[in-house]
Amino acid sequence: MRFPEPLERLVEELQRLPTVGPKTATRLAFHVLSAPNVQVEALARALLDVKSRLETCVRCGNLSDGQLCALCRDSRRDASVLCVVATARDLMALEKTREFNGLYHVLGGLISPLDGVGPGELRIGALLERLDRESPTELVLATNPTVAGEATALYLHRILSGRPIRITRLALGLPVGSDLEYADEVTLGRAFAGRREIF
Amino acid sequence: MRFPEPLERLVEELQRLPTVGPKTATRLAFHVLSAPNVQVEALARALLDVKSRLETCVRCGNLSDGQLCALCRDSRRDASVLCVVATARDLMALEKTREFNGLYHVLGGLISPLDGVGPGELRIGALLERLDRESPTELVLATNPTVAGEATALYLHRILSGRPIRITRLALGLPVGSDLEYADEVTLGRAFAGRREIF
Numbered sequence: 001m002r003f004p005e006p007l008e009r010l011v012e013e014l015q016r017l018p019t020v021g022p023k024t025a026t027r028l029a030f031h032v033l034s035a036p037n038v039q040v041e042a043l044a045r046a047l048l049d050v051k052s053r054l055e056t057c058v059r060c061g062n063l064s065d066g067q068l069c070a071l072c073r074d075s076r077r078d079a080s081v082l083c084v085v086a087t088a089r090d091l092m093a094l095e096k097t098r099e100f101n102g103l104y105h106v107l108g109g110l111i112s113p114l115d116g117v118g119p120g121e122l123r124i125g126a127l128l129e130r131l132d133r134e135s136p137t138e139l140v141l142a143t144n145p146t147v148a149g150e151a152t153a154l155y156l157h158r159i160l161s162g163r164p165i166r167i168t169r170l171a172l173g174l175p176v177g178s179d180l181e182y183a184d185e186v187t188l189g190r191a192f193a194g195r196r197e198i199f
Numbered sequence: 200m201r202f203p204e205p206l207e208r209l210v211e212e213l214q215r216l217p218t219v220g221p222k223t224a225t226r227l228a229f230h231v232l233s234a235p236n237v238q239v240e241a242l243a244r245a246l247l248d249v250k251s252r253l254e255t256c257v258r259c260g261n262l263s264d265g266q267l268c269a270l271c272r273d274s275r276r277d278a279s280v281l282c283v284v285a286t287a288r289d290l291m292a293l294e295k296t297r298e299f300n301g302l303y304h305v306l307g308g309l310i311s312p313l314d315g316v317g318p319g320e321l322r323i324g325a326l327l328e329r330l331d332r333e334s335p336t337e338l339v340l341a342t343n344p345t346v347a348g349e350a351t352a353l354y355l356h357r358i359l360s361g362r363p364i365r366i367t368r369l370a371l372g373l374p375v376g377s378d379l380e381y382a383d384e385v386t387l388g389r390a391f392a393g394r395r396e397i398f
Contacts, residue, residue, distance in 0.1 A: 003291060004264040006252045010245040016238060018230050019223075030288060031217050032249055033262070039215060040250050044243040046209040050231055051239050053205045063232070065203040089229060092202060 007033065059130070061106030061123050063088045071095075071103060078102045083140040084127065084156065086110045086149065094142060102140075105130060110148035111155055119155060127156075131163065138166040145172055206232065258329070260305030260322050262287045270294075270302060277301045282339040283326065283355065285309045285348065293341060301339075304329060309347035310354055318354060326355075330362065337365040344371055 002008060007029055014025035032040055056062070057069035064070070071077055081102030085091045091104045107122040131139075141156055143149035157167055173191035174183055183191070201207060206228055213224035231239055255261070256268035263269070270276055280301030284290045290303045306321040330338075340355055342348035356366055372390035373382055382390070 002294070004253055004262050004269065006245070006248040006264060007262060010249045013238075013242040013245040016234075016242070017227055019226075024218075027218075028216055029249065032246060033253065035215075037250055039212075040246050043209075043212040043215070044246045046205070046212040047231055047239050047243045047246075049205040050209045050228065051236055054203055054232065063203050063206060065205060070203065095201070 003029075057106075060104050061088075061108060061126070062091055062104060076101075079134055080136050081138045081140065082130070082134075082136040083142050085142050086144065086152070090142065090144075100140075102136075102138075107143075107152070110143060110146075111152045112148040122152075124156070124159075128159075131160070131165065136165065138168060140168050140170070142170050145170070202228075256305075259303050260287075260307060260325070261290055261303060275300075278333055279335050280337045280339065281329070281333070281335040282341050284341050285343065285351070289341065289343075299339075301335075301337075306342075306351070309342060309345075310351045311347045321351075323355070323358075327358075330359070330364065335364065337367060339367050339369070341369050344369070 003011065010029045010032065011022070011025045014020055014028050015022060020028070053065060054063055055065075055067070057064040057072055058067050059072045060069060062069040062071060064072075066073075078101050081100075082105055083091075083094065083100060083102055084105045084107060085094065086107050086109055088106055091106055094100055094104075105123070105127050107124065107127070109117050109122055111117060111119055111122065139156075139160065141153040143152045153169060160167060171194060172187065173194055174180065174187065180188070202210065209228045209231065210221070210224045213219055213227050214221060219227070252264060253262055254264075254266070256263040256271055257266055258271045259268060261268040261270060263271075265272075277300050280299075281304055282290075282293065282299060282301055283304045283306060284293065285306050285308055287305055290305060293299055293303075304322070304326050306323065306326070308316050308321055310316060310318055310321065338355075338359065340352040342351045352368060359366060370393060371386070372393055373379065373386065379387070
Protein backbone atom coordinates (compact mmCIF):
# COMPACT_ATOMS: atom_id res chain seq x y z
CA MET A 1 0.00 0.00 0.00
CA ARG A 2 1.19 3.46 -0.72
CA PHE A 3 -1.88 5.68 -0.91
CA PRO A 4 -5.52 4.63 -0.64
CA GLU A 5 -6.67 3.52 -4.08
CA PRO A 6 -8.57 6.66 -5.23
CA LEU A 7 -5.64 8.88 -4.28
CA GLU A 8 -3.11 6.59 -5.90
CA ARG A 9 -5.13 6.61 -9.10
CA LEU A 10 -5.39 10.42 -9.12
CA VAL A 11 -1.61 10.67 -8.70
CA GLU A 12 -1.19 8.28 -11.63
CA GLU A 13 -3.60 10.17 -13.87
CA LEU A 14 -2.03 13.54 -13.02
CA GLN A 15 1.36 12.14 -13.95
CA ARG A 16 0.20 11.72 -17.54
CA LEU A 17 0.14 15.51 -17.86
CA PRO A 18 3.28 17.06 -19.36
CA THR A 19 5.98 18.19 -16.88
CA VAL A 20 4.09 16.57 -13.99
CA GLY A 21 6.28 14.00 -12.24
CA PRO A 22 5.50 11.86 -9.18
CA LYS A 23 6.27 14.64 -6.68
CA THR A 24 4.18 17.30 -8.42
CA ALA A 25 1.37 14.82 -8.98
CA THR A 26 1.36 13.92 -5.28
CA ARG A 27 1.36 17.57 -4.28
CA LEU A 28 -1.51 18.35 -6.65
CA ALA A 29 -3.46 15.29 -5.50
CA PHE A 30 -3.18 16.34 -1.86
CA HIS A 31 -4.26 19.82 -2.82
CA VAL A 32 -7.32 18.35 -4.54
CA LEU A 33 -8.01 16.33 -1.42
CA SER A 34 -8.22 19.44 0.71
CA ALA A 35 -9.79 21.73 -1.88
CA PRO A 36 -13.52 22.54 -1.72
CA ASN A 37 -15.76 20.05 -3.52
CA VAL A 38 -17.20 22.65 -5.88
CA GLN A 39 -13.74 23.61 -7.07
CA VAL A 40 -12.76 20.04 -7.88
CA GLU A 41 -16.07 19.41 -9.58
CA ALA A 42 -15.60 22.55 -11.67
CA LEU A 43 -12.16 21.34 -12.75
CA ALA A 44 -13.47 17.88 -13.65
CA ARG A 45 -16.32 19.42 -15.64
CA ALA A 46 -13.96 21.84 -17.42
CA LEU A 47 -11.75 18.90 -18.44
CA LEU A 48 -14.68 17.00 -19.92
CA ASP A 49 -16.17 20.09 -21.57
CA VAL A 50 -12.97 20.89 -23.40
CA LYS A 51 -13.09 17.46 -24.98
CA SER A 52 -16.78 17.37 -25.73
CA ARG A 53 -17.68 20.98 -26.51
CA LEU A 54 -14.73 22.22 -28.55
CA GLU A 55 -14.62 21.65 -32.28
CA THR A 56 -12.67 22.92 -35.27
CA CYS A 57 -13.94 25.97 -37.17
CA VAL A 58 -15.03 24.71 -40.60
CA ARG A 59 -13.72 27.88 -42.23
CA CYS A 60 -10.33 28.64 -40.66
CA GLY A 61 -9.49 25.54 -38.61
CA ASN A 62 -9.32 27.48 -35.32
CA LEU A 63 -10.64 25.98 -32.09
CA SER A 64 -14.27 26.81 -31.80
CA ASP A 65 -17.30 26.32 -29.61
CA GLY A 66 -19.52 26.18 -32.70
CA GLN A 67 -19.32 25.46 -36.43
CA LEU A 68 -17.66 28.82 -37.03
CA CYS A 69 -15.13 30.21 -34.54
CA ALA A 70 -15.59 33.53 -32.74
CA LEU A 71 -13.19 35.26 -35.17
CA CYS A 72 -14.93 34.02 -38.32
CA ARG A 73 -18.30 35.00 -36.84
CA ASP A 74 -17.04 38.52 -36.11
CA SER A 75 -18.10 40.76 -39.00
CA ARG A 76 -15.69 43.51 -37.88
CA ARG A 77 -12.69 41.42 -38.91
CA ASP A 78 -11.07 42.36 -42.22
CA ALA A 79 -11.54 39.45 -44.62
CA SER A 80 -9.08 40.91 -47.13
CA VAL A 81 -6.02 39.83 -45.11
CA LEU A 82 -5.49 36.18 -44.28
CA CYS A 83 -2.86 35.09 -41.78
CA VAL A 84 -1.62 31.51 -42.16
CA VAL A 85 -0.49 29.86 -38.89
CA ALA A 86 0.56 26.35 -37.98
CA THR A 87 -1.65 25.86 -34.91
CA ALA A 88 -4.50 27.40 -32.98
CA ARG A 89 -1.98 28.26 -30.26
CA ASP A 90 0.00 30.37 -32.72
CA LEU A 91 -3.26 32.08 -33.70
CA MET A 92 -3.96 32.89 -30.08
CA ALA A 93 -0.45 34.22 -29.56
CA LEU A 94 -0.96 36.57 -32.50
CA GLU A 95 -4.40 37.60 -31.26
CA LYS A 96 -2.90 38.65 -27.96
CA THR A 97 -0.79 41.27 -29.76
CA ARG A 98 -3.97 43.05 -31.00
CA GLU A 99 -1.92 44.02 -34.06
CA PHE A 100 -3.93 42.08 -36.59
CA ASN A 101 -7.56 42.52 -37.52
CA GLY A 102 -7.83 40.11 -40.42
CA LEU A 103 -8.79 36.45 -40.50
CA TYR A 104 -6.68 33.34 -39.97
CA HIS A 105 -6.09 30.01 -41.58
CA VAL A 106 -4.80 27.23 -39.32
CA LEU A 107 -2.73 24.64 -41.20
CA GLY A 108 -2.76 22.11 -38.38
CA GLY A 109 1.02 21.68 -38.41
CA LEU A 110 4.12 22.31 -40.49
CA ILE A 111 5.69 20.40 -43.36
CA SER A 112 8.23 18.10 -41.75
CA PRO A 113 9.20 15.05 -43.84
CA LEU A 114 11.15 13.53 -40.94
CA ASP A 115 7.94 13.43 -38.88
CA GLY A 116 6.00 12.12 -41.86
CA VAL A 117 4.07 15.37 -42.32
CA GLY A 118 3.78 16.36 -45.98
CA PRO A 119 1.62 19.07 -47.56
CA GLY A 120 -1.21 16.54 -47.86
CA GLU A 121 -1.49 16.27 -44.08
CA LEU A 122 -2.07 20.02 -43.68
CA ARG A 123 -5.15 22.14 -44.44
CA ILE A 124 -3.55 23.49 -47.62
CA GLY A 125 -6.35 22.31 -49.93
CA ALA A 126 -8.81 24.19 -47.73
CA LEU A 127 -6.55 27.27 -47.96
CA LEU A 128 -6.60 27.19 -51.78
CA GLU A 129 -10.39 26.86 -51.77
CA ARG A 130 -10.63 29.83 -49.41
CA LEU A 131 -8.39 31.93 -51.66
CA ASP A 132 -10.69 31.13 -54.61
CA ARG A 133 -13.86 31.81 -52.65
CA GLU A 134 -12.88 34.75 -50.46
CA SER A 135 -10.12 36.26 -52.65
CA PRO A 136 -8.19 38.16 -49.97
CA THR A 137 -5.57 40.65 -51.15
CA GLU A 138 -2.82 39.69 -48.72
CA LEU A 139 -1.61 36.43 -47.25
CA VAL A 140 0.66 36.65 -44.19
CA LEU A 141 2.66 33.46 -43.78
CA ALA A 142 3.07 33.49 -40.00
CA THR A 143 4.73 30.11 -39.55
CA ASN A 144 7.63 29.78 -37.08
CA PRO A 145 11.08 31.03 -38.12
CA THR A 146 12.34 27.44 -37.89
CA VAL A 147 13.36 24.90 -40.52
CA ALA A 148 9.86 23.40 -40.69
CA GLY A 149 8.19 26.81 -40.59
CA GLU A 150 10.41 28.24 -43.33
CA ALA A 151 9.93 25.12 -45.46
CA THR A 152 6.16 25.42 -45.14
CA ALA A 153 6.22 29.13 -45.99
CA LEU A 154 8.46 28.47 -49.00
CA TYR A 155 6.20 25.68 -50.19
CA LEU A 156 3.12 27.89 -49.89
CA HIS A 157 4.90 30.76 -51.60
CA ARG A 158 5.80 28.50 -54.51
CA ILE A 159 2.34 27.02 -55.09
CA LEU A 160 0.72 30.46 -54.78
CA SER A 161 3.21 32.38 -56.88
CA GLY A 162 0.91 32.57 -59.93
CA ARG A 163 -1.91 34.24 -58.02
CA PRO A 164 -2.52 38.00 -57.85
CA ILE A 165 -2.06 38.18 -54.10
CA ARG A 166 0.49 39.89 -51.87
CA ILE A 167 2.38 37.27 -49.84
CA THR A 168 4.23 38.45 -46.74
CA ARG A 169 6.19 36.92 -43.90
CA LEU A 170 6.61 38.09 -40.28
CA ALA A 171 9.67 40.30 -39.71
CA LEU A 172 12.80 38.71 -38.26
CA GLY A 173 14.98 40.71 -35.93
CA LEU A 174 15.88 41.43 -32.35
CA PRO A 175 13.21 40.66 -29.77
CA VAL A 176 11.98 43.83 -28.02
CA GLY A 177 13.81 44.39 -24.76
CA SER A 178 16.64 42.03 -25.71
CA ASP A 179 20.34 42.78 -25.59
CA LEU A 180 22.31 43.05 -28.83
CA GLU A 181 25.30 41.52 -27.10
CA TYR A 182 23.44 38.32 -26.35
CA ALA A 183 21.56 37.95 -29.65
CA ASP A 184 22.57 34.89 -31.70
CA GLU A 185 24.39 35.74 -34.92
CA VAL A 186 21.66 34.51 -37.26
CA THR A 187 19.06 36.72 -35.59
CA LEU A 188 21.44 39.66 -35.51
CA GLY A 189 22.29 39.10 -39.17
CA ARG A 190 18.60 39.07 -40.08
CA ALA A 191 18.00 42.18 -37.99
CA PHE A 192 20.80 43.94 -39.85
CA ALA A 193 19.60 42.81 -43.26
CA GLY A 194 16.06 43.88 -42.40
CA ARG A 195 17.02 47.33 -41.05
CA ARG A 196 14.52 50.11 -41.69
CA GLU A 197 14.44 53.88 -41.94
CA ILE A 198 13.70 55.61 -38.67
CA PHE A 199 10.26 57.15 -39.03
CA MET B 200 -11.93 36.81 -26.94
CA ARG B 201 -8.89 34.93 -25.90
CA PHE B 202 -9.74 31.22 -26.01
CA PRO B 203 -13.08 29.61 -26.81
CA GLU B 204 -15.12 29.50 -23.62
CA PRO B 205 -14.58 25.83 -22.58
CA LEU B 206 -10.82 26.16 -23.03
CA GLU B 207 -10.70 29.47 -21.18
CA ARG B 208 -12.60 27.94 -18.31
CA LEU B 209 -10.26 24.94 -18.12
CA VAL B 210 -7.26 27.29 -18.02
CA GLU B 211 -8.94 29.18 -15.19
CA GLU B 212 -9.74 26.07 -13.20
CA LEU B 213 -6.24 24.66 -13.65
CA GLN B 214 -4.81 27.91 -12.33
CA ARG B 215 -6.43 27.25 -8.98
CA LEU B 216 -3.97 24.39 -8.46
CA PRO B 217 -0.84 25.24 -6.49
CA THR B 218 2.23 26.32 -8.52
CA VAL B 219 0.14 26.42 -11.72
CA GLY B 220 0.27 29.87 -13.29
CA PRO B 221 -1.32 31.10 -16.52
CA LYS B 222 1.44 29.68 -18.73
CA THR B 223 1.43 26.21 -17.18
CA ALA B 224 -2.37 26.17 -17.12
CA THR B 225 -2.47 27.01 -20.83
CA ARG B 226 0.09 24.33 -21.63
CA LEU B 227 -1.83 21.74 -19.63
CA ALA B 228 -5.14 22.78 -21.19
CA PHE B 229 -3.76 22.36 -24.70
CA HIS B 230 -2.35 19.00 -23.70
CA VAL B 231 -5.79 17.97 -22.49
CA LEU B 232 -7.24 19.18 -25.77
CA SER B 233 -5.04 16.83 -27.76
CA ALA B 234 -5.02 13.93 -25.28
CA PRO B 235 -7.20 10.87 -25.91
CA ASN B 236 -10.74 11.15 -24.56
CA VAL B 237 -10.37 8.12 -22.27
CA GLN B 238 -7.35 9.64 -20.58
CA VAL B 239 -9.11 12.92 -19.84
CA GLU B 240 -12.20 11.10 -18.63
CA ALA B 241 -10.04 8.97 -16.33
CA LEU B 242 -8.46 12.11 -14.87
CA ALA B 243 -11.84 13.77 -14.33
CA ARG B 244 -13.18 10.62 -12.66
CA ALA B 245 -10.08 10.29 -10.46
CA LEU B 246 -10.55 13.90 -9.31
CA LEU B 247 -14.15 13.30 -8.33
CA ASP B 248 -13.42 9.92 -6.73
CA VAL B 249 -10.77 11.37 -4.45
CA LYS B 250 -13.37 13.77 -3.09
CA SER B 251 -16.25 11.33 -2.85
CA ARG B 252 -14.61 8.00 -2.02
CA LEU B 253 -11.89 8.97 0.47
CA GLU B 254 -12.70 9.29 4.15
CA THR B 255 -10.81 9.50 7.42
CA CYS B 256 -9.97 6.30 9.29
CA VAL B 257 -12.06 6.33 12.48
CA ARG B 258 -9.21 4.76 14.42
CA CYS B 259 -6.02 6.51 13.37
CA GLY B 260 -7.16 9.49 11.29
CA ASN B 261 -5.32 8.32 8.17
CA LEU B 262 -6.86 8.73 4.72
CA SER B 263 -8.95 5.70 3.99
CA ASP B 264 -11.19 4.14 1.38
CA GLY B 265 -13.35 2.65 4.14
CA GLN B 266 -14.18 3.14 7.81
CA LEU B 267 -10.79 1.70 8.80
CA CYS B 268 -7.69 2.47 6.74
CA ALA B 269 -5.59 -0.22 5.08
CA LEU B 270 -3.01 -0.04 7.87
CA CYS B 271 -5.51 -0.42 10.70
CA ARG B 272 -7.17 -3.33 8.82
CA ASP B 273 -3.80 -5.08 8.44
CA SER B 274 -3.47 -7.60 11.29
CA ARG B 275 0.27 -8.01 10.63
CA ARG B 276 0.95 -4.49 11.95
CA ASP B 277 2.32 -4.30 15.46
CA ALA B 278 -0.28 -2.55 17.65
CA SER B 279 2.18 -2.15 20.53
CA VAL B 280 3.99 0.78 18.87
CA LEU B 281 2.07 3.90 17.94
CA CYS B 282 3.62 6.60 15.77
CA VAL B 283 2.10 10.07 16.14
CA VAL B 284 2.28 12.21 12.99
CA ALA B 285 0.85 15.58 12.05
CA THR B 286 -0.69 14.66 8.69
CA ALA B 287 -1.52 11.70 6.48
CA ARG B 288 1.27 12.88 4.17
CA ASP B 289 3.80 12.48 6.96
CA LEU B 290 2.40 9.00 7.60
CA MET B 291 2.90 8.12 3.95
CA ALA B 292 6.44 9.48 3.95
CA LEU B 293 7.24 7.23 6.93
CA GLU B 294 5.54 4.24 5.28
CA LYS B 295 7.78 4.63 2.26
CA THR B 296 10.84 3.98 4.44
CA ARG B 297 9.51 0.47 5.33
CA GLU B 298 11.25 0.94 8.69
CA PHE B 299 8.15 0.93 10.83
CA ASN B 300 5.64 -1.86 11.27
CA GLY B 301 3.47 -0.36 14.00
CA LEU B 302 0.32 1.72 13.78
CA TYR B 303 -0.11 5.46 13.39
CA HIS B 304 -2.10 8.26 14.89
CA VAL B 305 -2.69 11.31 12.71
CA LEU B 306 -3.13 14.52 14.70
CA GLY B 307 -4.45 16.54 11.79
CA GLY B 308 -1.96 19.36 12.31
CA LEU B 309 0.46 20.83 14.81
CA ILE B 310 -0.02 23.14 17.76
CA SER B 311 0.53 26.65 16.45
CA PRO B 312 -1.04 29.45 18.46
CA LEU B 313 -0.20 32.03 15.78
CA ASP B 314 -2.37 30.10 13.31
CA GLY B 315 -5.06 29.63 15.93
CA VAL B 316 -4.39 25.90 16.29
CA GLY B 317 -4.44 24.77 19.91
CA PRO B 318 -4.45 21.23 21.32
CA GLY B 319 -8.26 21.24 21.09
CA GLU B 320 -8.14 21.44 17.31
CA LEU B 321 -6.03 18.27 17.02
CA ARG B 322 -6.99 14.62 17.47
CA ILE B 323 -5.36 14.50 20.90
CA GLY B 324 -8.48 13.40 22.76
CA ALA B 325 -8.78 10.48 20.34
CA LEU B 326 -5.10 9.67 21.00
CA LEU B 327 -5.69 9.50 24.77
CA GLU B 328 -8.71 7.23 24.24
CA ARG B 329 -6.61 4.98 22.01
CA LEU B 330 -3.87 4.78 24.62
CA ASP B 331 -6.46 3.70 27.21
CA ARG B 332 -8.11 1.18 24.87
CA GLU B 333 -5.13 -0.24 22.99
CA SER B 334 -2.40 0.33 25.60
CA PRO B 335 0.64 0.35 23.30
CA THR B 336 4.07 0.16 24.94
CA GLU B 337 5.78 2.82 22.86
CA LEU B 338 4.70 6.14 21.41
CA VAL B 339 6.94 7.64 18.71
CA LEU B 340 6.35 11.38 18.42
CA ALA B 341 7.17 11.82 14.73
CA THR B 342 6.23 15.47 14.34
CA ASN B 343 8.45 17.78 12.27
CA PRO B 344 11.69 19.07 13.84
CA THR B 345 10.26 22.59 13.59
CA VAL B 346 8.98 25.02 16.20
CA ALA B 347 5.39 23.81 15.83
CA GLY B 348 6.43 20.16 15.69
CA GLU B 349 8.65 20.44 18.75
CA ALA B 350 5.94 22.32 20.65
CA THR B 351 3.40 19.62 19.84
CA ALA B 352 5.81 16.85 20.88
CA LEU B 353 6.62 18.66 24.11
CA TYR B 354 2.93 19.19 24.85
CA LEU B 355 2.16 15.51 24.25
CA HIS B 356 5.16 14.46 26.30
CA ARG B 357 3.94 16.58 29.19
CA ILE B 358 0.33 15.36 29.24
CA LEU B 359 1.46 11.74 28.88
CA SER B 360 4.30 11.84 31.38
CA GLY B 361 2.32 10.02 34.10
CA ARG B 362 1.60 7.01 31.90
CA PRO B 363 3.67 3.82 31.85
CA ILE B 364 4.62 4.18 28.20
CA ARG B 365 7.94 4.70 26.44
CA ILE B 366 7.86 8.01 24.56
CA THR B 367 10.42 8.53 21.79
CA ARG B 368 11.23 11.12 19.16
CA LEU B 369 12.79 10.72 15.70
CA ALA B 370 16.58 11.13 15.62
CA LEU B 371 18.01 14.48 14.55
CA GLY B 372 21.27 14.58 12.61
CA LEU B 373 22.87 14.81 9.22
CA PRO B 374 20.73 13.74 6.26
CA VAL B 375 22.17 10.67 4.51
CA GLY B 376 24.30 11.65 1.52
CA SER B 377 24.69 15.21 2.75
CA ASP B 378 27.91 17.15 3.14
CA LEU B 379 29.13 18.07 6.63
CA GLU B 380 30.55 21.30 5.26
CA TYR B 381 27.14 22.49 4.13
CA ALA B 382 25.09 21.35 7.13
CA ASP B 383 23.54 24.18 9.15
CA GLU B 384 25.02 24.58 12.62
CA VAL B 385 21.88 23.56 14.51
CA THR B 386 21.65 20.26 12.62
CA LEU B 387 25.37 19.66 12.99
CA GLY B 388 25.16 20.43 16.70
CA ARG B 389 22.29 17.97 17.11
CA ALA B 390 24.19 15.37 15.10
CA PHE B 391 27.18 15.82 17.38
CA ALA B 392 25.13 15.67 20.56
CA GLY B 393 23.34 12.56 19.27
CA ARG B 394 26.50 10.72 18.22
CA ARG B 395 26.40 6.94 18.62
CA GLU B 396 28.83 4.04 19.02
CA ILE B 397 29.81 2.47 15.72
CA PHE B 398 28.25 -0.97 15.67
